Amino acid sequence: MSLVERHDTTDIAATWDGGTGTVGDYFALLKPRVMSLVIFTAFVGIVLAPGGLHPVLAATALLCIAVGAGASGALNMWFDADIDKVMSRTANRPVPAGRITREEAFGFGMMLACGSVLMLGLLVNLLSAALLAFTIFFYVVVYTMWLKRSTPQNIVIGGASGALPPVIGWAAVTGEVSVESLTLFMLIFMWTPPHFWALSLFKSADYQAAGIPMLPVVRGEQTTRNHILAYSLLLAPIGLAPTFLGFAGPIYGVVAAGLGLAFVALAVQVWRLREGPLATRAAVRLFLFSIFYLFALFALLPAERLIMLALSAMGLGTNGLGG
């Protein structure tokens, strides 16, 4: 009897395919590029929020938000291993490439998700932890497990999870959700569809092969172009909202207006050029510009605040000297 058991164990030893992931593979599970955008937008939320937070606590909040975003990425790769394997863009990810097993990715993601939410709740505040937990849940369950494979509106609704980090950052400082933080949310929320649909216009073959119902695959490229234009027209005025609401100044307002017009102009080009390499080039251009657009607006918000602070400090200094 014992000989039979020993034989079974040896079989397991011979066929076990786990434990081959490197530290780099586990890092790749966190989707570092997405994580960097999350860190950046959450940082802007923290900086813009009134009241201020101790730098150590602000850094802790940022770390927890980043790890929570990484956990979402790992859990997304756990669930999507089958479709990641089919798409050229994702085939070399650690799970579909066989370097990390699905079980390992799941365990890693769950541990980081629970740890980041717990830490944020214990060390910073409960509202930001609850928002982080909701973000992870929304991205993994609502977007990855449900919407992504069932509706061409997957990007629109699922985009909410990517838009929440500045709200979490703001809540970490103030302990509340405000109109200002919801404006930052809306900015990313309305930016996400044209950004991803522009990508899907020149990567639709990949999505089709994987059976993901992206808009160009299900409704055709022309409908996608109409949607891109509509969302770009809605996005441009939302980009100006921080100035109208008073938490950004005139420098931001002028730049946001200019970039918003450029965004709409590129979307019109995508809408007009329907076939051939010029159409593809227009979609690529809009995709790349959309990244710059969001980065520029979110960088300008804290930069302008710093400039204003420096100017007012100089003004105070002058008054002090004069007085």
Added chain:
Amino acid sequence: MTDHTEMTDPGITLTPQQAQRRRARSIAIGVSLAALVVLFYVVSMAKMGLNLESVGG
């Protein structure tokens, strides 16, 4: 009664590559845990400082 063969059962045997990567992962986990200890220490200090400030104010 437990059989001697069962007691010395090696279980899962790692390949040299698996063993090497497990070692690297173990080091990364160790470093992360140490960083976590430092973080909790620094956050505790910061929170105590804030509490002292509010009492002083």
